[in-house]
Amino acid sequence: MRKKRKSYNPNNISTWFEEDRPREKLLLKGKSALSDAELIAILIGSGTFEMSAVDVGKRIMGSVGNNINALAKLNVPDLTQIKGIGDAKAITIVAAIELGRRRSDILTNKKRKINGSQSVYLEMRQYLLDKANEEFWILLLNRGNYVMKALQVSVGGVSGTVADVKMIFKLAIENLASSLILVHNHPSGQLIPSHADKLLTLQIKEAGQLLDLPILDHMIFTDDGFYSFLDDGEL
Incomplete structure (x- = not known):
């Protein structure tokens, strides 16, 4: 059948x-x-x-x-x-x-050199992509501008977070960094730095000069692009 x-x-x-x-x-x-x-x-x-x-x-x-x-x-x-x-x-x-x-976002064990804002953006995607809240991070570099590590400094709400300058440099010194890059995200996608962003960048830059820990850039990260203070002549 x-x-x-x-x-x-x-x-x-x-x-x-x-x-x-x-x-x-x-x-x-x-x-x-x-x-x-x-x-x-x-x-x-x-x-x-x-x-x-x-x-x-x-x-x-x-x-x-x-x-x-x-x-x-x-x-x-x-x-x-x-x-x-x-x-x-x-x-x-x-x-x-x-x-x-x-x-x-898997990265190889090979040391990664930062040679511009695009390389900073690619490095930070693994940490900041799709984040709903604003976060502040630092990217620690050695003397050859190779990445040592990325460290989260603070987590805030959807429209802001507080960055403790003392904590930033404490982490950099403890990890024997030679320079650092500041990175924070804007979940809204807004790529224009606020007045507070500019003041904070200047404050951290001046502190870094005193400590011989230069701030190479401050990046505003969004899922679709970035703003570089260095590229725009703000640093």
Whole structure:
């Protein structure tokens, strides 16, 4: 007797034609063939009574304008506001995005030389990309302008953070840095330095001159670009 073919239910992934199921599609056509929603469907594993996992994935992507960078800014509470997403699924999505970020920002053990503002921006992406709050960091360099380490100085709100000048130079001296670069992010994407930014830069620059720890640049970091005080003649 001929085996009866399983009926097709568009809301049940297990009854999809094989090449259309996300997992099978990945195996048959490769990961690049899957949409963002299908990749999310694989992560969350199941949908709801009314929606398939892919439908939930589409809803998630629709909530951020189908923008992966915007999705990366969401935290667990944000994701659980979306129908079909509980804590476990939200945690899985956040963890997957963080792994992707870490993979893309893996740096080799080879010492990295800072030779301009673009290299500062690339160095700091691993620390400041997708951050919702403003943070202040210092990039410590040796005499050859090679990166020693990046250190977080403070974390603030969405529109500002406080940088303690004494803490900045304490960290630089303890790590035997020869020079340093100041970096803080603007989650708003605003690339114009505020009056407070300019005053702080001048204050730290003058302190660095007294301590023989020159400030080579102060960068305002955003996900889409940067402002360099040095490049703009402000330092």
